[in-house]
Amino acid sequence: MQFSSLKQDAQIFDLLQKETRRQAEGMELIPSENYTSAAVMEAMGSILTNKYSEGYPGKRYYGGQENIDDIENIAIERAKQLFGAEHVNVQPYSGSPANTAIYFALLNYGDTIMGLKLDHGGHITHGLPISFSGRSYKIVPYLCKPDGWLDMDEVERLAKERKPKLIVAGFTAYPRDIDWKRFRQIADAVGAIAMADISHTAGLIAGKQLENPVPYFDVVMTTTHKTMRGPRGAIIMCKEKYAKDIDRAVFPGLQGGPHDSIIAGKAVCFAEALQPDFADYAKQIILNAKALANELKKHGFKLVTDGTDTHLILIDLTNKNITGKIAQTTLDAIGITLNKNTVPHETRSPMDPSGIRLGTPAITTRGFKEEHMARVATWINDALAHTNDTAALQKIKEEVKTFCLQFPIPNIHA
Numbered sequence: 001m002q003f004s005s006l007k008q009d010a011q012i013f014d015l016l017q018k019e020t021r022r023q024a025e026g027m028e029l030i031p032s033e034n035y036t037s038a039a040v041m042e043a044m045g046s047i048l049t050n051k052y053s054e055g056y057p058g059k060r061y062y063g064g065q066e067n068i069d070d071i072e073n074i075a076i077e078r079a080k081q082l083f084g085a086e087h088v089n090v091q092p093y094s095g096s097p098a099n100t101a102i103y104f105a106l107l108n109y110g111d112t113i114m115g116l117k118l119d120h121g122g123h124i125t126h127g128l129p130i131s132f133s134g135r136s137y138k139i140v141p142y143l144c145k146p147d148g149w150l151d152m153d154e155v156e157r158l159a160k161e162r163k164p165k166l167i168v169a170g171f172t173a174y175p176r177d178i179d180w181k182r183f184r185q186i187a188d189a190v191g192a193i194a195m196a197d198i199s200h201t202a203g204l205i206a207g208k209q210l211e212n213p214v215p216y217f218d219v220v221m222t223t224t225h226k227t228m229r230g231p232r233g234a235i236i237m238c239k240e241k242y243a244k245d246i247d248r249a250v251f252p253g254l255q256g257g258p259h260d261s262i263i264a265g266k267a268v269c270f271a272e273a274l275q276p277d278f279a280d281y282a283k284q285i286i287l288n289a290k291a292l293a294n295e296l297k298k299h300g301f302k303l304v305t306d307g308t309d310t311h312l313i314l315i316d317l318t319n320k321n322i323t324g325k326i327a328q329t330t331l332d333a334i335g336i337t338l339n340k341n342t343v344p345h346e347t348r349s350p351m352d353p354s355g356i357r358l359g360t361p362a363i364t365t366r367g368f369k370e371e372h373m374a375r376v377a378t379w380i381n382d383a384l385a386h387t388n389d390t391a392a393l394q395k396i397k398e399e400v401k402t403f404c405l406q407f408p409i410p411n412i413h414a
């Protein structure tokens, strides 16, 4: 991107130039980040941002909606086709407001929700005590086993004992595939609403590499900017019987005017994900993650659950005598970006936890293949063995930069 019009704002122009260089010269391993296509970017940056459209297609509060209605309807139809959904709301601004809208639509304050505990891989909105979800609902958290795998028997036991009104499955730091059918059976056994948050894996599901919960679940939320590779936003999919409640909760319950430019970006992203080559992309993400996991293990890294079925790898660094915070800072210094993360049964603080979380959606968009993963793992290992050696880190940084510049990013010309 040349940002030619932005030159009028020297400060922001300069920072965008620097961020362009950072993204081009560095390696993005944060598993929730990705690069959108030029088409998605154009839709997001379009004149649609000038418009207000409170309401839904055919039922708006302001005039001038003839094109906006068509765009929103196209986004809805494409999402339905992609995931086999009965009803789709494409207006949620992002994942947290979308999850909040689902609770607002389907629960009363004080009702019981079961969700995976945050430090075991759940999301803030799945019941963290200090979040809106934790303060407004009674939360019954479930946990992973000491080896990091979900304990489905314990989920079933807890559900039968605590009789939640809603069970959330789908996680932000869990490397394994999810047994959606078992979750559905457990929800049915206790009369709970089954909700899936597939924000991390939606692209792998749309690309037909992981099983799709949409046919079984009452309500499914996904963000559109992670493995979906679309604009920053979210959608809610649900069974027809919940459609009215979900729509009313999103608008006017929680949000005002929808972000029409982002909805256009979602429509473009769904069209891209409906193309056959998106399945190839999704498949390659997982091949890369498995290859990277194996290479990291060769260097003695301890992976939570000992591997991955998805795009995501969680490493417990305890045996390396290094914390997640130091690892993140050290890898930042060589141009490899990932995030410090708690591991199941964490003993440290979330600001300086025992682990790191990494993944392959962004590097796969860039064109990395399995044969490149040995180098990535070796750079990570070498850097973490030289946390205080500035010269060694600088040398690795140069290697990472030279390597990354061979893989262009859509929209970015460094």
Ligand code: DSN
Pocket: 032, 095, 123, 172
């Ligand atoms: N921040 C997202 C992630 O990194 O997984 C979740 O909201």
